[in-house]
Amino acid sequence: MRLSLHTAPEVPLETDCLCPDQLLGKSAKEIAKLLVFHGNQRAELGEFFHIQEGAQNGTVTVEGDLAKVKQVGAGMSDGKLRIVGNVGAHLGAEMRGGEIVVEGSAGDWVGREMRGGRITILGDAGHLVGSAVRGAAVGMTGGEIFILGSAKNEVGNGMRRGLIAIAGDSGDFTGVNLKAGTVVVLGNLGLRSGAGMVRGTILSTQPAELLPTFCYDTTYRPPIVRTLLLYLRRQGFTIEDVYINGPYRRFSGDAIELNKGEILLYAG
Amino acid sequence: MSEANTIKNAVCTFCGCVCDDIELVVAPDGKSITRAGNACELGRAWFLEHKVEDYPVALIDGQETSLEEAIEAAAEILVKAKFPAVYGLSDTTCEAQKEAVAIADFLNGNIDTTTSVCHGPSGMAFQGIGESTASLGEIKNRADFILYWGGNPVEAHPRHFERYSFKAEGKYLPQGRAARTVVVVDVRKTKSAQEADIFLQVKPGCDFEVLWALRALVRGRFVDASIEERTGISMEVLKDLVERMKACRFGVIFFGMGLSMTRGRHFNVAALLALATDLNQFTHFVANPVRGHGNVTGADNVVSWQTGYPFGVNFNRGYPRFNPGEFTTVDVLARGEADALLVVASDPAANFPRKAIEHLHRIPVITLDPKPTRTSQIAKVAFTVAPYGVSVGGTVYRMDNVALPLRPAIKSPYPSDEEILRRLKEKILELKGIKRQAA
Ligand code: SF4
Numbered sequence: 001m002r003l004s005l006h007t008a009p010e011v012p013l014e015t016d017c018l019c020p021d022q023l024l025g026k027s028a029k030e031i032a033k034l035l036v037f038h039g040n041q042r043a044e045l046g047e048f049f050h051i052q053e054g055a056q057n058g059t060v061t062v063e064g065d066l067a068k069v070k071q072v073g074a075g076m077s078d079g080k081l082r083i084v085g086n087v088g089a090h091l092g093a094e095m096r097g098g099e100i101v102v103e104g105s106a107g108d109w110v111g112r113e114m115r116g117g118r119i120t121i122l123g124d125a126g127h128l129v130g131s132a133v134r135g136a137a138v139g140m141t142g143g144e145i146f147i148l149g150s151a152k153n154e155v156g157n158g159m160r161r162g163l164i165a166i167a168g169d170s171g172d173f174t175g176v177n178l179k180a181g182t183v184v185v186l187g188n189l190g191l192r193s194g195a196g197m198v199r200g201t202i203l204s205t206q207p208a209e210l211l212p213t214f215c216y217d218t219t220y221r222p223p224i225v226r227t228l229l230l231y232l233r234r235q236g237f238t239i240e241d242v243y244i245n246g247p248y249r250r251f252s253g254d255a256i257e258l259n260k261g262e263i264l265l266y267a268g
Numbered sequence: 269m270s271e272a273n274t275i276k277n278a279v280c281t282f283c284g285c286v287c288d289d290i291e292l293v294v295a296p297d298g299k300s301i302t303r304a305g306n307a308c309e310l311g312r313a314w315f316l317e318h319k320v321e322d323y324p325v326a327l328i329d330g331q332e333t334s335l336e337e338a339i340e341a342a343a344e345i346l347v348k349a350k351f352p353a354v355y356g357l358s359d360t361t362c363e364a365q366k367e368a369v370a371i372a373d374f375l376n377g378n379i380d381t382t383t384s385v386c387h388g389p390s391g392m393a394f395q396g397i398g399e400s401t402a403s404l405g406e407i408k409n410r411a412d413f414i415l416y417w418g419g420n421p422v423e424a425h426p427r428h429f430e431r432y433s434f435k436a437e438g439k440y441l442p443q444g445r446a447a448r449t450v451v452v453v454d455v456r457k458t459k460s461a462q463e464a465d466i467f468l469q470v471k472p473g474c475d476f477e478v479l480w481a482l483r484a485l486v487r488g489r490f491v492d493a494s495i496e497e498r499t500g501i502s503m504e505v506l507k508d509l510v511e512r513m514k515a516c517r518f519g520v521i522f523f524g525m526g527l528s529m530t531r532g533r534h535f536n537v538a539a540l541l542a543l544a545t546d547l548n549q550f551t552h553f554v555a556n557p558v559r560g561h562g563n564v565t566g567a568d569n570v571v572s573w574q575t576g577y578p579f580g581v582n583f584n585r586g587y588p589r590f591n592p593g594e595f596t597t598v599d600v601l602a603r604g605e606a607d608a609l610l611v612v613a614s615d616p617a618a619n620f621p622r623k624a625i626e627h628l629h630r631i632p633v634i635t636l637d638p639k640p641t642r643t644s645q646i647a648k649v650a651f652t653v654a655p656y657g658v659s660v661g662g663t664v665y666r667m668d669n670v671a672l673p674l675r676p677a678i679k680s681p682y683p684s685d686e687e688i689l690r691r692l693k694e695k696i697l698e699l700k701g702i703k704r705q706a707a
Contacts, residue, residue: 011351012605014585039350039607040376040584068605089594108593127593134591135395173535192476195535212477212492213484255489256480 002052003031005064005085009048011039012088018045018072020060020079020098028053067107073100076117089126092119095143105149114162116143120236124149127171130164131157138179140164146235153190156183159200165232175202178261184232186239197254197261203228205243205266214253219267221247242268273298278675280307281359281562281657282314284667285425285432290315292677301658301677308426318658318678323640325682327650335651339688342610342634342649343695349608349632351584352377355597356614357571358564360636360685361662361674365563365570367689368612373574374696376583378606381567382614383579384596386525389534390557391568391578392592396534397541402520402554404432404668409439413516415451417540418475419524419558422459428558429463433522449512453478454526466509474499476532478506479539485510486546514550521555528557559667562657566665601627610634612685613656617643636685651688654680662686 032046089107105123130140139158150168169187178197291305304315326338372379421428452464547553577590601624632648659680
């Protein structure tokens with residue numbers, strides 16, 4: 001099935017229905033009638049998208065500049081959603097399963113409070129990837145987010161389980177308040193990574209300045225790093241052998257909290 | 269009016285101190301204020317500069333028009349918009365703020381206040397960490413340890429020291445200044461810093477690291493020795509400060525925009541609030557923001573009371589949603605999302621980032637302000653209103669959430685924000701065909 005944007009929204013368009021769970025098994029006519037919010041107006045999906053029924057192979061392709069389209073794939077539990085173009089905020093929010101691939105860049109809050117499934121962004125992502133909503137303590141609790149470009153601040157804020165991998169740089173407060181789970185940044189970490197982290201792992205292949213509440217433990221070659229990075233390589237990340245084999249310096253923190261989190265920095 | 273008229277205990281709304289002991293003397297013609305006793309320099313200038321002037325009461329596209337026509341034009345713009353946004357609100361009464369929230373609600377629009385560009389991060393931190401707080405009266409009477417972080421009251425809130433803080437004589441601290449320890453933390457030696465017993469000069473952009481180290485020391489945890497090189501503050505100084513904080517009987521940290529608007533923003537404030545919370549293991553400790561605009565605290569209170577959230581609230585889907593970064597005005601403008609803007613008592617065209625201002629030029633803007641502003645000059649509809657506090661009564665909130673009634677001194681020929689907003693609301697209801705049950 002293929003949806004292509006024919007009318008660009010003037011103001012943000014919220015389309016919780018752009019999600020394989022709600023689209024697959026419906027006719028083009030039924031889909032065109034699905035409710036969306038264009039700013040403060042109720043509208044129908046068909047006012048913005050052409051819908052083309054295709055082979056029912058479980059994949060929905062959406063084309064066009066969706067930068068003003070929010071909540072795409074929110075709550076998704078199954079199937080595959082492919083987006084050709086940029087996409088707005090809250091992509092795959094509270095997603096439980098299935099897969100989203102964005103052939104472009106995404107806005108803020110990618111995979112916010114995600115519980116399962118996988119999101120891959122070929123371009124960049126905004127702030128708060130895989131994080132909690134404001135006022136909540138727990139972010140992502142499962143699944144995988146792969147970003148082949150860079151991400152901005154607060155990656156994995158409050159994350160409890162799952163994997164976030166970023167090929168480029170991340171902004172400040174990467175892995176802030178991390179409860180558990182893994183954040184891999186192959187580029188540079190911003191400032192104050194892991195502030196308030198309780199458990200979990202943040203790994204970077206580049207040098208980084210850490211908070212004064214992180215304490216150096218040792219330099220070693222943990223087998224898990226090799227396993228993890230080889231896995232990421234299979235998912236399309238370019239990772240040099242030195243990083244896969246190389247020694248890593250381990251810092252534990254955040255001392256203000258439990259001190260059971262770790263930051264691993266490549267020590268080549 | 270032939271005799272000079274004096275108003276005692278008038279309230280100054282120029283800054284968040286909201287001093288309520290001002291003595292105003294009104295000129296015999298009733299058109300200006302000739303003396304503002306007790307006020308500081310800023311407050312004096314604020315009262316004395318208000319003269320009854322003759323701008324048109326309303327303009328559409330820069331052309332003078334009647335109030336009715338302008339209200340109708342404004343209501344039509346807002347009802348037609350798909351993403352109408354309401355912004356400003358920090359320099360008006362709570363009564364007007366309440367009408368503005370109602371307008372945003374009926375329009376299913378967006379509402380945000382200037383809090384989002386000053387202490388918005390503090391609002392987010394309060395939500396995340398909680399707030400251990402006290403009224404300024406309590407601080408004046410009890411606080412024997414006073415720390416200012418990232419603020420310069422001598423220049424921005426001139427009477428803060430003498431009315432609410434260390435220069436005041438406290439009920440339980442009759443020796444006043446001598447009984448209190450005063451610490452200032454800032455990136456440069458400000459005039460306020462010169463009054464302190466201890467001044468910590470932090471390298472710019474390192475507030476979070478210093479706060480984090482202080483938290484760790486209070487909790488008896490590890491702090492890396494590199495702290496001095498990183499932040500400019502030595503471990504000895506930090507340890508000494510922690511001991512003083514733990515040993516005091518009632519401690520307070522006042523924090524300003526030097527903390528909330530520098531790199532780290534809400535995390536900086538969250539770290540400071542968490543520090544105050546940590547210190548409550550040892551003694552009584554509170555943290556209070558030092559707010560700028562006269563009634564910005566009222567804006568937080570009114571918007572919270574009506575929507576559940578302090579700023580950055582969106583009603584597009586019929587119920588309030590809060591998300592700073594998504595629904596804050598700077599962001600909805602910079603991303604080109606809002607398609608109409610109602611500005612009450614603020615001048616975004618003068619102080620927003622360039623991208624946001626560019627969008628302001630593309631959409632219809634409606635302004636309410638006592639004086640022409642940059643924003644009113646590009647506005648589709650501009651109303652001239654009576655200045656609050658000087659000519660309009662009502663309620664304002666001091667920075668410690670204490671409500672105070674205004675005592676206006678001179679009559680203005682212009683309507684108040686509240687009146688225009690109420691009439692605008694009625695017009696919007698009429699256009700949308702919403703009927704409300706009589707109370
Ligand atoms: S300190 Fe602030 S409120 Fe008090 S008189 Fe001065 S400007 Fe007015």
